[in-house]
Structure formats: C-alpha cells, structure tokens
Amino acid sequence: MFDRFRHLLALEPLSAEQIAFLLDEAKPFQQIQRHPLKKLATLRGKSVVLAFFEPSTRTRLSFGTAASRLGADTMALQAQSSSLKKGESLLDTVHTLEAMKPDCLVIRHAASGAAQFISERVAIPVINAGDGLHEHPTQGLLDALTIRDRRGSLDGLRITILGDIVHSRVARSNIHLLSKFGAHITLCGPPMWIPPELERLAPGVCRSFAIEEALDGAEVVMALRVQSERLNEPSLPRDEYIRLFQLTRARLARARPGALVLHPGPMIRGLEIEPAVADGPQSCVLEQVTNGIAVRMALLYLLIGGTGGLEDLPHAPD
Amino acid sequence: MLLIKNGRVVDPSTQTDATLDVLVEGDRIAAVGPGLEAPSAEIVDASGLVVAPGFIDIHCHLREPGDESSETIESGTRAAARGGFTTVCCMPNTHPVNDNASVTRFVVDRAAAVGAVRVWPIGAVSAGSRGESLAEIAAMKEAGIVAISDDGHPVASAKLLRQAMEYCQALDLPVIDHCEDPSLFAGAVMREGPSSVRLGLRGMPAATESICVARDVQVAELTGGRLHIAHLSAAESLMLVRQAKRRGLHVTCEVTPHHFTLTDEEVTYDSRFKVNPPIASRQDRDLLLEGLADGSVDAIATDHAPHEPARKDVEFDLAPFGMIGFETALSLALEQLYHSGRVTLPRLVELFTSGPARVLGITRRLAPGEPADLTLFSLDHPWTFRTVESASLSQNSPFDGRSFRGAPVLTVVAGQIAFRR
Numbered sequence: 001m002f003d004r005f006r007h008l009l010a011l012e013p014l015s016a017e018q019i020a021f022l023l024d025e026a027k028p029f030q031q032i033q034r035h036p037l038k039k040l041a042t043l044r045g046k047s048v049v050l051a052f053f054e055p056s057t058r059t060r061l062s063f064g065t066a067a068s069r070l071g072a073d074t075m076a077l078q079a080q081s082s083s084l085k086k087g088e089s090l091l092d093t094v095h096t097l098e099a100m101k102p103d104c105l106v107i108r109h110a111a112s113g114a115a116q117f118i119s120e121r122v123a124i125p126v127i128n129a130g131d132g133l134h135e136h137p138t139q140g141l142l143d144a145l146t147i148r149d150r151r152g153s154l155d156g157l158r159i160t161i162l163g164d165i166v167h168s169r170v171a172r173s174n175i176h177l178l179s180k181f182g183a184h185i186t187l188c189g190p191p192m193w194i195p196p197e198l199e200r201l202a203p204g205v206c207r208s209f210a211i212e213e214a215l216d217g218a219e220v221v222m223a224l225r226v227q228s229e230r231l232n233e234p235s236l237p238r239d240e241y242i243r244l245f246q247l248t249r250a251r252l253a254r255a256r257p258g259a260l261v262l263h264p265g266p267m268i269r270g271l272e273i274e275p276a277v278a279d280g281p282q283s284c285v286l287e288q289v290t291n292g293i294a295v296r297m298a299l300l301y302l303l304i305g306g307t308g309g310l311e312d313l314p315h316a317p318d
Numbered sequence: 319m320l321l322i323k324n325g326r327v328v329d330p331s332t333q334t335d336a337t338l339d340v341l342v343e344g345d346r347i348a349a350v351g352p353g354l355e356a357p358s359a360e361i362v363d364a365s366g367l368v369v370a371p372g373f374i375d376i377h378c379h380l381r382e383p384g385d386e387s388s389e390t391i392e393s394g395t396r397a398a399a400r401g402g403f404t405t406v407c408c409m410p411n412t413h414p415v416n417d418n419a420s421v422t423r424f425v426v427d428r429a430a431a432v433g434a435v436r437v438w439p440i441g442a443v444s445a446g447s448r449g450e451s452l453a454e455i456a457a458m459k460e461a462g463i464v465a466i467s468d469d470g471h472p473v474a475s476a477k478l479l480r481q482a483m484e485y486c487q488a489l490d491l492p493v494i495d496h497c498e499d500p501s502l503f504a505g506a507v508m509r510e511g512p513s514s515v516r517l518g519l520r521g522m523p524a525a526t527e528s529i530c531v532a533r534d535v536q537v538a539e540l541t542g543g544r545l546h547i548a549h550l551s552a553a554e555s556l557m558l559v560r561q562a563k564r565r566g567l568h569v570t571c572e573v574t575p576h577h578f579t580l581t582d583e584e585v586t587y588d589s590r591f592k593v594n595p596p597i598a599s600r601q602d603r604d605l606l607l608e609g610l611a612d613g614s615v616d617a618i619a620t621d622h623a624p625h626e627p628a629r630k631d632v633e634f635d636l637a638p639f640g641m642i643g644f645e646t647a648l649s650l651a652l653e654q655l656y657h658s659g660r661v662t663l664p665r666l667v668e669l670f671t672s673g674p675a676r677v678l679g680i681t682r683r684l685a686p687g688e689p690a691d692l693t694l695f696s697l698d699h700p701w702t703f704r705t706v707e708s709a710s711l712s713q714n715s716p717f718d719g720r721s722f723r724g725a726p727v728l729t730v731v732a733g734q735i736a737f738r739r
Contacts (some may be wrong), residue, residue: 012516030702043673070553076419089628089631090632090633090636091631091632109633110516110635111635112517112519112633112634113517113518113519113585113586113587113633113636114633116587117587117632117633117634132518132519132635133518133519133520134518134519135518155355157340166515169518172518195510195515197510197511197512197514197515197516200512200515201512201516211383296422314486
C-alpha cells in the first residue's frame with residue numbers, strides 16, 4: 001500500500017487510504033502536545049536538516065519543534081545565511097548538506113518542483129515544506145486533521161477556499177487532499193486568481209466570483225493569505241479585494257451554523273479576514289498550529305524512525 | 319568521386335521520386351539517372367534508402383563564440399551531420415552577438431576550418447540585439463549572413479521591424495522573428511493551461527506568441543518585406559500566417575520537431591522540457607501537424623539550443639530555455655508525419671530542403687551542376703537516441719532513450735562524406 005513512499009513531496013499522488021493512515025499516525029502525537037513534558041526520545045541521535053531557501057517563520061519553527069520533541073537534532077539553513085547568494089546551485093548546496101549525514105531533509109523553496117528535484121538526487125528522505133506555487137503537503141495534512149477532529153470525518157465535505165488560489169500551494173494541497181474524500185470545493189476570489197483550469201485540478205472543484213453565493217452552505221471556510229506582492233502586480237487595489245472578498249462576520253453567516261474557519265497563516269487582519277472572524281468562536285487557526293507539530297512529528301517518525309519507510313510500520317493503534 | 323546506386327531519389331523541387339543513381343564529382347553533382355557507371359568512383363549502395371537534397375536547418379544555436387562549454391561550431395556541426403543536415407543557419411545570440419561583419423567572418427572562417435557541414439550565419443537585426451538601432455546588416459551580408467533575427471527576443475518594436483524589413487528589401491534578406499509579447503512572457507516558464515496550473519509553474523498563454531505574429535504580419539503588409547516566423551507554436555499564429563499567405567504577403571514560418579511532437583501534458587519538472595516558445599497544448603500540437611501537412615508551414619527547423627549540463631540541472635524556474643535537436647529531427651518527423659500517414663515522402667523531404675531554401679530565397683536541386691549536398695536516410699532503420707552518444711557537447715533533450723523507426727544514414731557535404739551510420 002505504501003510502495004515507493006519514501007518522501008513526502010505532494011498530496012496529489014497519494015490515495016485517500018494513505019492520507020487517512022498519515023492522519024491516524026498523527027493522533028498519538030496530538031496527545032503529546034497536551035502533556036506537560038513533551039519530549040520523546042524516539043529519534044534520539046537522528047538529525048534533520050531544515051533547508052529553507054525562502055523566508056519562513058511558522059513552518060520552520062513547527063518542523064524544528066516537531067524534530068526536537070522527537071529527540072532529533074536539527075540543522076537549519078536559511079536563505080539569508082546560505083551560500084546561494086554566492087552563486088552556488090541548489091544541487092551543490094543540498095549535496096553539501098547531505099554530506100553532513102542528516103537522516104532527513106525538510107525543504108522549502110520558491111521554485112515549484114524543487115523538493116522533487118532534490119528527492120531525485122539525494123539518498124535520504126525529503127519532506128516538502130512548500131515548493132513555489134505547487135504544494136505544501138504538511139499544511140494540507142494539518143488542515144485535514146483539524147477538520148476531521150472537529151467534524152468527525154472528511155467525507156463529502158463542503159468547503160470554500162477564498163483568495164489567491166492560483167498562486168497558492170496551500171490551496172493546491174488542500175484541493176487534492178479533500179477531493180480524494182469526495183469534497184465539494186468552491187474556489188472564490190478575483191477571477192484572475194482563479195483560472196478555469198483549476199476546475200480540472202481535481203474532481204469536485206468549482207469556481208464562484210460572488211462570495212455570498214460561494215459561502216452558502218459551507219461547512220469549512222478557508223481564507224488564504226493575500227500576498228501584498230500580488231496586489232502590486234498590475235491588477236487589484238487592496239480596498240477592492242476587501243470590498244468583494246474579505247471574510248466578514250456578516251458573510252460568514254451565509255455558511256452553515258458553526259462552520260469552521262481556517263487560515264494557514266500568516267494572517268493579515270483586516271485584509272483577507274475581519275478580526276472578529278479571526279478571533280471568533282469558529283476560528284480554528286491556533287488549533288491548526290498545534291496540529292501542525294503533530295503531523296510533522298508523525299511524518300518525521302515514519303520517514304526516519306522506521307527501517308525503510310512507511311511500508312514497514314504497523315498501523316497506529318486507535 | 320562518389321556513385322550512389324539504386325536509391326529512391328526524392329526531390330520535391332524537380333518533382334522527382336524514382337529509383338536512380340547519383341554521381342558526384344568533386345563538390346558537384348555530375349549526373350542523376352538510371353544505371354550510371356563510374357569505374358573509379360566509390361560506390362554507395364543506397365538500395366532501400368531515400369536520397370534527398372541536403373537538409374537545411376534554418377534555426378539553430380552553435381554557441382560559438384562565447385559559450386564553448388555548451389557547444390562549438392565543430393561539435394554542433396558534427397551533431398548536425400549526424401542528423402542529416404548539410405547546412406545549418408546559426409542564430410546571432412552568441413557572445414559577442416553576431417551584429418557586425420567581424421563576428422560573421424569569425425563564424426564563417428571557423429566553420430570552414432572545423433565545420434562538418436555548411437554554416438550560414440544569421441545576423442542580428444539590431445546592434446547587440448538590444449532592439450534599438452539597426453545592426454550593420456549590409457556588411458554582414460557581404461561577410462555571409464543569409465537572414466537577420468534578434469532571436470531569443472522578439473524584434474523590439476513595430477518601428478524597428480518596419481525599418482529592418484524596408485532596409486532588407488535592398489539586401490534581399492528575410493527578417494526572422496521570435497514572436498513573443500514581453501509582458502505576457504515575463505516570469506512564465508511553460509505554456510499556460512491545466513498542466514501549468516497543476517504543476518504550479520507560471521504559464522504564458524498561446525497569445526504571447528500570436529499577438530506578436532499579428533503585429534509582424536501587419537508590418538509585412540505595410541512594407542512588402544519578407545517575414546519569417548521562427549519556431550511557430552500556437553494555432554492562432556498559424557491561422558495568421560495562413561491568412562497572410564492567402565493575401566499574397568511574403569510570410570513564411572517554421573515549426574520545430576519538439577513542438578509538433580510533445581504536448582504540455584507531458585511536461586514535468588524535468589528542465590529538459592523547458593523550451594521557448596513552450597511546448598503547446600494537445601489541440602495546438604494537432605493543428606501544427608495539420609499545418610505541416612497542408613503546406614501552411616514552410617520548414618521544419620530544429621532550434622537546436624544546447625546548454626551545458628550543469629546549467630540545465632537546476633530548478634525548472636531557473637533553467638535556461640532550450641533543447642538540442644539536430645539528431646532527432648528527421649526521426650521525429652518520420653514518426654509524427656510520415657509513419658502516421660499525415661504527409662507523403664516528397665512533402666516530408668520538402669520540409670527539410672526546398673521549404674527552408676524558399677524561406678532563404680534560394681533553390682536547392684538534386685541536379686547536375688548543383689553542389690553535392692545529399693542526405694541519405696532510411697525510413698525503417700530502428701534505433702534509440704541516447705544523449706550520451708550525441709556529438710553535441712550538451713545533453714538537454716527530453717527524447718533521450720526514445721526509440722525511432724528511420725534515421726539519417728549518410729550525409730554528403732560538398733561531395734565529402736560528413737557522416738555515415
């Protein structure tokens with residue numbers, strides 16, 4: 001069932017069973033987050049390289065925390081301090097890191113496909129912590145875990161994703177994952193950020209340019225960060241986005257009562273989301289952060305801890 | 319002396335398609351006919367092979383001067399000979415740019431010294447290909463250029479294109495344009511469509527090309543000059559060229575083997591698929607094949623674009639555009655056009671010979687007195703392309719490992735054997 005699953009590069013190629021397995025594996029690690037003493041010795045003596053070729057705070061901290069709570073050491077590389085500015089190629093940098101004999105490589109990079117590119121050229125497991133506009137698979141997993149905990153299941157979910165979809169790796173990972181469980185996914189935002197090709201990304205995806213209509217009956221609403229550099233492209237004044245697409249309390253009322261609000265962070269209050277919604281009772285934003293550590297612990301455990309990867313590990317106990 | 323016996327001689331410019339012998343004396347064709355005898359000649363048994371006029375590639379990059387780790391005139395022309403080409407036209411985007419007679423002379427002299435096939439340089443339209451003022455086109459013509467182009471970039475403005483096309487009427491040179499709207503191109507690395515959206519790679523729409531083709535066709539009409547559209551890849555562009563031809567304008571176009579073979583569904587993060595213009599949609603690819611069959615397309619050109627391995631073995635976004643193409647061109651054309659039943663053998667030969675010759679305003683015939691440039695190829699020979707066996711210094715081909723039916727067998731340039739399989 002888990003043949004050739006040595007890395008985690010994307011959610012698109014995984015099956016619903018594989019994803020459910022990963023989410024199940026995260027459960028015991030969720031419990032650890034509630035313990036007063038959170039450190040395990042499971043991966044003592046192992047080391048994880050966090051190779052972040054793009055600025056990141058939360059994802060890097062989350063992976064670092066996950067590794068450290070498993071007892072592993074981390075070596076961190078940040079774009080600012082790397083030799084990339086000296087003209088070294090990604091491949092050379094990664095080979096240098098690999099020669100330091102880590103047990104796993106977590107990579108964040110601005111180029112789509114960078115994690116796959118590296119995984120084909122190194123001998124250790126690679127986890128994609130976000131590659132360009134392509135995927136951010138651990139974000140997709142932690143979002144799914146959050147939804148499943150609250151809702152009980154992922155099957156047939158009605159979800160609306162708001163914002164700059166075409167430039168979002170978070171959206172792609174979520175769409176691929178949730179679609180495998182039969183979700184009805186509505187993408188809503190300015191038309192230039194939601195090209196028609198997105199409807200062909202996975203089954204069950206449709207577009208809407210009217211937020212009230214898009215939110216109608218939604219069980220989960222995911223607001224994406226609106227990147228200021230996108231607003232600066234010849235396109236859209238900030239106030240226009242707010243006027244048409246900001247997730248407000250009034251608009252959220254169109255969704256099902258108690259609908260969950262997710263945001264991958266970092267959140268810009270007052271742009272894509274109204275502060276009252278971000279801090280409201282329906283918001284799962286902080287739960288997402290905690291679940292991120294659990295999901296990443298599970299992955300590190302599975303990819304490093306086992307003798308050969310996921311195929312050798314028993315299913316997690318219920 | 320070389321006597322090529324019993325080949326199927328196919329020359330669309332003389333409407334020949336018959337089993338004949340070809341006698342070569344010195345650098346010229348001495349005779350074409352049945353049952354030729356020449357006791358002192360080396361005999362080549364061409365039974366089962368096609369004997370065609372030497373193939374002309376009107377679009378390639380030989381990288382010399384300036385980027386000799388990717389390709390040299392020597393290595394590039396050896397690869398061309400292996401692909402059945404007897405003449406290649408190299409683009410001016412070298413370092414320095416071929417925008418003056420001294421660079422042109424360097425290329426011509428170097429090719430005469432080490433080239434395996436003929437090299438006809440293409441000069442720049444503008445000084446430094448910077449799109450500002452015209453290059454020294456007349457001086458370059460004297461030194462040997464056969465066309466002008468700012469390839470790698472479009473001719474920067476309608477005004478510059480107009481000037482170039484008007485000026486070139488005095489020089490009898492075609493203007494070759496790499497058609498692209500810079501604002502739609504900026505930042506994109508593949509064709510926009512379901513694949514680019516899925517891969518998260520920035521896409522450019524087909525209109526990136528066709529908007530510029532539309533501009534160029536109108537300038538061709540304004541000036542009456544000769545316009546040639548390089549590496550045409552979009553259905554809309556082809557439609558514009560067809561219309562221009564119907565209206566009697568001097569507009570021609572070429573299509574590359576990779577554009578008539580691959581579709582964007584096949585593109586992966588493997589940077590060997592990264593090429594500009596990008597690999598088209600399936601629908602456009604199918605329409606390009608139609609254009610090749612119905613005569614709207616004048617020539618097959620390789621856009622052979624070598625890049626040394628280290629430069630290509632990077633993230634897709636950072637890799638340079640381009641793939642090598644000399645050695646797979648004929649086999650891909652046989653696969654996509656001939657074996658698939660889309661075109662006749664004479665039409666296929668035309669796309670490699672009299673078609674490109676027409677673009678350049680010359681004739682190439684397989685007839686007595688003509689230069690002895692010949693391409694002999696098999697329609698059926700099975701082989702597998704391996705970039706490690708290529709004569710090119712670069713290996714950036716997505717066709718590595720692809721198996722083919724039919725291949726170049728003998729390439730004769732000025733009466734000398736440049737390649738023998």
